[in-house]
Amino acid sequence: MIDNFSLGLCxxxxxxxxxxxxFRTDLDHEPPPPHxxxxxxxxxxxxxxxxxxxxAPRA
Amino acid sequence: xxxxxxxxxxxxxxxxxxxxxxxxxxxxxxxVYVDIVSPQRLTYLLLNSVPISLIIVxxxxxxYFLVDDKRDSRVAPRQxxxxxxxxxxxxxxxxxxxxxxxxxxxxxxxxxxxxxxxLPLTLRTRLRIEALALFMILSAGSIIIVGGIKTIASGGGxxxxxxxxxxxxxxxxxxxxxxxxxxxxxxxxxxxxxxxIFKPDWKVKLFAYALCFSCLLIxxxxxxxxxLICIGILAVLMLRYTKRRVLYIALMAVGGLAAIPLLPxxxxxxxxxIGNYKADSSASTRVAVWKWTWEYVKDHPxxxxxxxxxxxxxxxxxxxTDKTASGTDVKQTLEYDKARAYHSAYFEMxxxxxxxxxxxxxxIHGIGIFRMELLQRRYAKKTAEHQAWIxxxxxxxxQGHIIYMFGxxxxxxxxxxxxxMLVGMQIGLDTYARRREHEAAWRxxxxxxxxxxxxxxENAGAV
Numbered sequence: 229m230i231d232n233f234s235l236g237l238c239x240x241x242x243x244x245x246x247x248x249x250x251f252r253t254d255l256d257h258e259p260p261p262p263h264x265x266x267x268x269x270x271x272x273x274x275x276x277x278x279x280x281x282x283x284a285p286r287a
Numbered sequence: 288x289x290x291x292x293x294x295x296x297x298x299x300x301x302x303x304x305x306x307x308x309x310x311x312x313x314x315x316x317x318x319v320y321v322d323i324v325s326p327q328r329l330t331y332l333l334l335n336s337v338p339i340s341l342i343i344v345x346x347x348x349x350x351y352f353l354v355d356d357k358r359d360s361r362v363a364p365r366q367x368x369x370x371x372x373x374x375x376x377x378x379x380x381x382x383x384x385x386x387x388x389x390x391x392x393x394x395x396x397x398x399x400x401x402x403x404x405x406l407p408l409t410l411r412t413r414l415r416i417e418a419l420a421l422f423m424i425l426s427a428g429s430i431i432i433v434g435g436i437k438t439i440a441s442g443g444g445x446x447x448x449x450x451x452x453x454x455x456x457x458x459x460x461x462x463x464x465x466x467x468x469x470x471x472x473x474x475x476x477x478x479x480x481x482x483x484i485f486k487p488d489w490k491v492k493l494f495a496y497a498l499c500f501s502c503l504l505i506x507x508x509x510x511x512x513x514x515l516i517c518i519g520i521l522a523v524l525m526l527r528y529t530k531r532r533v534l535y536i537a538l539m540a541v542g543g544l545a546a547i548p549l550l551p552x553x554x555x556x557x558x559x560x561i562g563n564y565k566a567d568s569s570a571s572t573r574v575a576v577w578k579w580t581w582e583y584v585k586d587h588p589x590x591x592x593x594x595x596x597x598x599x600x601x602x603x604x605x606x607x608t609d610k611t612a613s614g615t616d617v618k619q620t621l622e623y624d625k626a627r628a629y630h631s632a633y634f635e636m637x638x639x640x641x642x643x644x645x646x647x648x649x650x651i652h653g654i655g656i657f658r659m660e661l662l663q664r665r666y667a668k669k670t671a672e673h674q675a676w677i678x679x680x681x682x683x684x685x686q687g688h689i690i691y692m693f694g695x696x697x698x699x700x701x702x703x704x705x706x707x708m709l710v711g712m713q714i715g716l717d718t719y720a721r722r723r724e725h726e727a728a729w730r731x732x733x734x735x736x737x738x739x740x741x742x743x744x745e746n747a748g749a750v
Contacts, residue, residue, distance in 0.1 A: 245422070246306050247306070249414070260727075
């Protein structure tokens, strides 16, 4: 009884999740991210000065 | 009832595979499910006579290499390390002290490692990473909920909690499920804030909190001491993300004290042996096995291959101290044992794969924890919808990983497939975040030039 309840609940949710995934186009392809105005510096890289970033023309 | 359940399993798998032909990534999820839940071992007809695991992993890999878009797949150094570990294990298996037993373990180890190397290649989108985490939680949840309810109903007991399958393998082994159940709690909590498949409404939160409670009950039900240690580690780790720390500590203390009277007596008695481990033969045996392993690798620095512990012969020193009216009574006894398992992932790697294997293993896990730290710091202040989830997921994966590293001090789960799926997810998240960062920073040359042309005019206008 307990076994079947737990199995039924989790399997039901997995099946529902799989069903919902079928209709999600972003499962396989995502639109490109918006331009990051304040990218994090990488190791050893200096942070870009704030003014430069602000003045930079928007794409 | 059995045939109905068996048919339900078959129907579920067929549906999942049917969906896979429309969305091939679902084959990957189907394999994750089969590997964790092992439905073939829960059924009595149909599934137990078909190599479903092999069929599904074949479908997953074939569909990736034939159909999936591979432009966004990235290879991380840790995949290389796992490949090296895989090759190294192949060599030690061919020269193992116990070739037959080693081949038996190799049979599942190579699959776990190969899948962990393959998995990050498929994790190209946010939704895929989320879906993988969800399937891992729900698959493990089907065992954890059973354990949780039975613990409430019967109180459990060491080796007495029936988790649907009698044999001690995979996540159905009590210490393993106790460690994994606690390790996935941060991941479950992640879904209460950042899920997109099931939006985090009251139903999702109710399920998630109930599942977390069930996870906390697993160490009680299985009476696995490792589980209690893992809960302690989790409590400490969560302190980092708590704003009101004093209140948190006070609540934890009150909650812990309130829970003690509710715990079964056999559980508290067993947990007492953590402090007084010398009197406990299971704990003393571990120490003896670890000493033996250390002596063994001094002579065999490249390890003895899988299951090398079978050759150990141990003399176990047991010290019992009893407080009597006249003082403390110390009783020392010697016990003899042989072929005892390592009961520690660290010594398992050391004894079976020697120093090179242990170093590779430590690198794979150590780098994972380090990378997740970098990732969560990098994304800590990102609030945009497409970035806000990365930091919390990295933190959840890191916490789970640290709990595993502590839990595995006392359980021989060095190559547990579930953990390698978590490692695969970490790598997938890491490469995904790096790639998206590049994409976000990158702007076509034409736009940049055009922007530069317009900039002086705009600035002049502003002045």
